[in-house]
Amino acid sequence: MRLRSLMIKGFKSFADETVLHFNKDVIGVVGPNGAGKSNVVDAIRWVLGEQKSKELRLSKMTDVIFNGTKKRKAGQSAAVTLTFENTKNILPTEYQNVSISRHLYRSGDSEYRLNGVACRLKDIRSLFVDTGIGSNSYAIIALGMVDDILSDKENARRRMFEQAAGISKYKTRKKETLNKLKATTVDLDRIEDLLFEIEGQLKSLKS
Template structure:
């Protein structure tokens, strides 16, 4: 495993994207003061998870972003990528080439970590490079002042550096994590014991509640059974009532059909009676006309009778006995004919009157129906 190249864009003095290839034979990077040699080591430490702004020679983390110059405007993001050759699988990932990238945005001061262009956590990067000698505090990266710092550091701090260089830091970290897990487990066990003690205190009231609950469930089941029986009986009763009502409804439907048929027949009869009544009205009107004619004839006959009586009286007064007898005989004949015609017309009048009364009674009976 070795570092193949570094890609920098917007980090400190690297405003433009810069790629530094580490081909075989390169042993160092040289240059005049202020050309950015230290910025390369800062970039490596920054990608590997350096969080100390002081170690990166700044006042805040945004200082690692190119801040602009007289000729160039400031950048809004800083990005550095380390590309490692991993054909020997020294890093525990199944890639021949491993890219570790870190970004920082000026606007919200938020950062991103990526492994082979996939977002990840800082912890994933730390776990990946652990025991490879590339930790941010390892001896693989020694900046200005590290030697004096190492000489002046406490034994515990020097021990951490040696463990990192020797490759046992991972196991020490795992040991510390295991110890912390054991402590958390012990705390959880203590909490469980406290909970058990508290629950033991609640057992007796819970037993009473359980007995009450069992009684309640039993009574509830009985009540449910009773309610079901009541509902079943109610449903049966309602079903019988419904059947009776359906039968009554069928009978009513049949009666309705019969009544509708009878109504239709009555309507037909009514139409026939109306027609017959109309005919009878016409006939009554005709008979009334005949009656009126007969009454006129009777009046005329009575007038003629009066005239005949007057003529007879006059004749008796003016003629002799023989002529009078002859005239009497003639007048008797005429009178007899007139009386016969009068009686005939009176009989016809009475018959017409009786027939009229009969028709009027029949008409009133039809109207009442």
């Protein structure tokens, strides 16, 4: 699996549509301070489902939308599309090219797309689980992550090893199953309460 391209439009400093093509196995993005190198990394994290604005160095999520300049009006939406080559079928899909997109509007409405088809964030996360790619994966080293790993803040090292060992998806599935069991237990308790109320009403009617 290889990253093929990144399309950014209306995201942070990228007011106009910008497409980066990754034609080599190893690539570096270089430029002077303020050129937008960090925003490229932020765009990748964002399209992969980052939900915490502080991780993108923002106060609120809608701040990812181009805020305007003295010569240009602020944008009304932000969009990022990430395209991967999947010829080795590392991603569990029949498509040899996989594109994921995220759109956010000033109104706060947002949407995700998988190969152009509307989907849920959960679908994207499930697709990339245990591939080493994700908004919180160690394929993307953000500022402060190295310090967190060295100091083992919040079990950072354990999470890294679990991700590398490929057991993250099982922990995710376990958590989802436990949540479903908890919800089912709550429903059963509610049903028992309703049955108790109905039985009381039946006794009143019989008497």
